[in-house]
Amino acid sequence: MLCNRGSVMWFYTGAVRPPFAEVPSLGEESVWDYPRPPKLVPDRREVVVTFGEHIIARSSKTIRVLETAGPPTFYVPGTDIKFDELAPVAERSWCEWKGSARYFSLANCAAQSDPVAWTYPQLNPNFAALDNHFGFYPGRLECTVDGERVRAQPGEFYAGWVTDEIVGPMKGEPGTECW
Numbered sequence: 532m533l534c535n536r537g538s539v540m541w542f543y544t545g546a547v548r549p550p551f552a553e554v555p556s557l558g559e560e561s562v563w564d565y566p567r568p569p570k571l572v573p574d575r576r577e578v579v580v581t582f583g584e585h586i587i588a589r590s591s592k593t594i595r596v597l598e599t600a601g602p603p604t605f606y607v608p609g610t611d612i613k614f615d616e617l618a619p620v621a622e623r624s625w626c627e628w629k630g631s632a633r634y635f636s637l638a639n640c641a642a643q644s645d646p647v648a649w650t651y652p653q654l655n656p657n658f659a660a661l662d663n664h665f666g667f668y669p670g671r672l673e674c675t676v677d678g679e680r681v682r683a684q685p686g687e688f689y690a691g692w693v694t695d696e697i698v699g700p701m702k703g704e705p706g707t708e709c710w
Contacts, residue, residue, distance in 0.1 A: 543567070543710060545599045553698040561698050562600050568628050569598035571660050576677040578605050580667045582637055582647070587672065588612045594664060598628075600702040600710035602684050602691030605676070606664035609650075622646055629658045635665075647671045649690075666690055 543549060545566040552563040572595045580588040590611035595603040617635040624632045630653055634646035650665045651658070667674055668690045670683030676694055684691030686703030693701070702710040 543599050551700070553700070555698050559696050559698050562602055562701050563699075565597040565599050565601070565603075567599040568657070569596050571595070571658065572597060572603075574605065577675075578607060579675045580607065581673045582616070582640065585616055586613065587616045587648075588665070588667065594660060596661075596666075600699075600707070601689060602693045602697045602699075602701055604666050604690055605674075605692050606661050606666050609663040609665060612665055617648055620646055624649075626651070628655065629661065630655045645671055669693075 543563065545564055548554075548561060548563040552561055555561045555564075574593045574595045575591050576593075577591045578588070578593050579586065588607045588611055590607045592608055592611065594606045596606065597603050616638055618638040620634050620636050622634040624634075626632060629651045631651065632649045633652055635648040635650075636644055636646050646668070648665050648667050650663070651661060654661055668683070669681040669692050670690075674681040674692060676692065679694050682693040684693055684701055684703050685707075689703045691701065691703075700707075702708075
């Protein structure tokens with residue numbers, strides 16, 4: 532697939548940081564140093580996902596998915612999720628790396644009918660560590676990492692978790708389709 536700049540899709544793979552990327556300071560990570568295909572990294576910081584007063588997930592056994600140009604996505608093990616707060620929806624999507632995703636909205640909440648979480652019921656073998664793990668949209672729920680409020684990745688589709696340690700620029704804005 533060709534992009535508007537005439538380059539091949541997935542030109543950047545984390546091997547070389549592009550000249551327009553921010554240089555990370557001590558304690559920061561550049562999204563341009565993340566690999567493609569994505570890398571799975573266990574994370575032991577406390578992750579809490581809430582909607583109003585309702586705690587949906589709390590875990591210190593998450594897996595971060597790191598992929599070139601995007602902030603990490605935290606995946607929470609199913610054992611640390613309150614499933615009575617979620618309801619399956621018909622929406623599906625496809626990830627070239629992980630496979631087909633199944634989505635969930637908030638149960639009993641008309642104020643938030645968009646999907647808020649997803650999982651991959653039949654993962655591609657290279658991503659088997661994400662079995663029974665769920666991602667959450669930080670733009671639709673309140674998500675924290677060790678008490679820091681997560682900011683949503685730009686754009687409507689992506690669900691990366693932007694924290695103070697992450698520098699970009701990041702995919703999701705118009706014109707970033709090739710990132």
